[in-house]
Amino acid sequence: GAVVSQHPSWVICKSGTSVKIECRSLDFQATTMFWYRQFPKQSLMLMATSNEGSKATYEQGVEKDKFLINHASLTLSTLTVTSAHPEDSSFYICSARTGNRNEQYFGPGTRLTVT
Amino acid sequence: QKEVEQDPGPLSVPEGAIVSLNCTYSNSAFQYFMWYRQYSRKGPELLMYTYSSGNKEDGRFTAQVDKSSKYISLFIRDSQPSDSATYLCAMTTDQFYFGTGTSLTVIP
Numbered sequence: 001g002a003v004v005s006q007h008p009s010w011v012i013c014k015s016g017t018s019v020k021i022e023c024r025s026l027d028f029q030a031t032t033m034f035w036y037r038q039f040p041k042q043s044l045m046l047m048a049t050s051n052e053g054s055k056a057t058y059e060q061g062v063e064k065d066k067f068l069i070n071h072a073s074l075t076l077s078t079l080t081v082t083s084a085h086p087e088d089s090s091f092y093i094c095s096a097r098t099g100n101r102n103e104q105y106f107g108p109g110t111r112l113t114v115t
Numbered sequence: 116q117k118e119v120e121q122d123p124g125p126l127s128v129p130e131g132a133i134v135s136l137n138c139t140y141s142n143s144a145f146q147y148f149m150w151y152r153q154y155s156r157k158g159p160e161l162l163m164y165t166y167s168s169g170n171k172e173d174g175r176f177t178a179q180v181d182k183s184s185k186y187i188s189l190f191i192r193d194s195q196p197s198d199s200a201t202y203l204c205a206m207t208t209d210q211f212y213f214g215t216g217t218s219l220t221v222i223p
Contacts (some may be wrong), residue, residue, distance in 0.1 A: 006158075034211075043203070043215040044159070093158045102147040102166070102207055106158035 002028050004096050006107035013084055013114055020080045021110045023094030029074035030096035034104070035067070038091045050077045084114040118142055121204055121214025130223050134191040138204035138214045141185065145206040148180050150189045153201045153216065162202075163189065194221045 003026040013019050023033055031052050036044040048058045048069050056069035066088075068080040077096075081088055093109040121138045128134055136150075147166045151159035163178040165171045171178045177190040187206075191198055199221050204214040 004158075041218075044213050046211075091156070095158075103161070103164060104149075104205070104207075104211055105161060106151070109156070109158045111156065 002096070002098050002103070002105040004030075004094065004105050004107040006094055006110050008110060009108060010111040011113070013112070015085055015114055016083055018080055018082045019084055019112060020078055021092055021094075021112075023077045023079070023096070023107055025075045025096040025105075028096070028098050030077075030098065031074060032097040033071060033077040034095045034097070035069060035077075035079050036093045036095065038093060038109075040091075044093065047079075081112065084112070086114045088112065089114045118212040119204065119206060119214045122217055123215050125218040125220060127220045127222060128194055130194060130196060130221055132194050132221075134189075134194050134198070134219060134221075136189040136191075136202050136204075136217050136219070138187050138206075139185055140187075140206055140212075142206075142208070142212075143182075143185065144208045145212075147207045148178070148187050149205040149207075150176075150178055151203040151205060151213075153203060155200075159203055196221045196223050 005024045007022045033050045035047045047062045048056045050056045050069050050071040052071045058064045071077040095104045095106040119140050150163045152162050153159040165178050168180050168182045175192045179188040201216040201218050203216045
């Protein structure tokens with residue numbers, strides 16, 4: 001099956017610093033990747049849709065200047081949380097859409113803790 | 116009204132029981148239906164994928180779609196403690212819509 005990786009799997013950073021999370025599709029090319037946020041015992045919240053070579057589309061209420069998304073290649077998308085604050089602490093999950101547009105595969109997630 | 120409705124549970128069953136997980140939806144344009152399993156602190160894992168009404172079986176798992184009722188189900192036979200997880204339904208035309216997830220615990 002399609003494999004999506006994320007790095008790092010967990011990160012602790014100080015308030016005010018920036019953190020970059022990488023999402024890679026390992027065995028397929030992903031023209032579209034998605035970034036989600038998930039709080040404990042809650043469902044996935046779509047943050048943005050990332051298309052290779054173009055600007056990301058952000059969901060309502062998501063600050064695009066705070067959550068910078070770059071989809072530089074067909075196998076890599078990055079999410080940078082800028083000037084992180086404790087309220088940004090969450091589980092961030094990426095997913096990638098395969099050539100079959102109706103299949104979406106998730107990465108293992110990145111747990112971000114901002115102190 | 117949400118596009119996809121899913122009972123969050125929690126659902127607790129004894130080992131060996133048959134589990135039924137369900138979602139309803141409102142958009143008749145949905146054509147593709149998926150079930151994901153998410154263990155705690157992990158990303159969701161695609162379990163089943165179907166695009167038509169009827170049943171699709173994979174081992175102990177059966178996905179059922181009833182487009183006329185806008186209702187999908189996931190059945191787990193001979194449930195195991197390792198099945199304890201949150202199960203999310205998802206459906207799509209072009210955009211994906213997820214249910215809120217049902218938390219399942221299988222008690223040994």
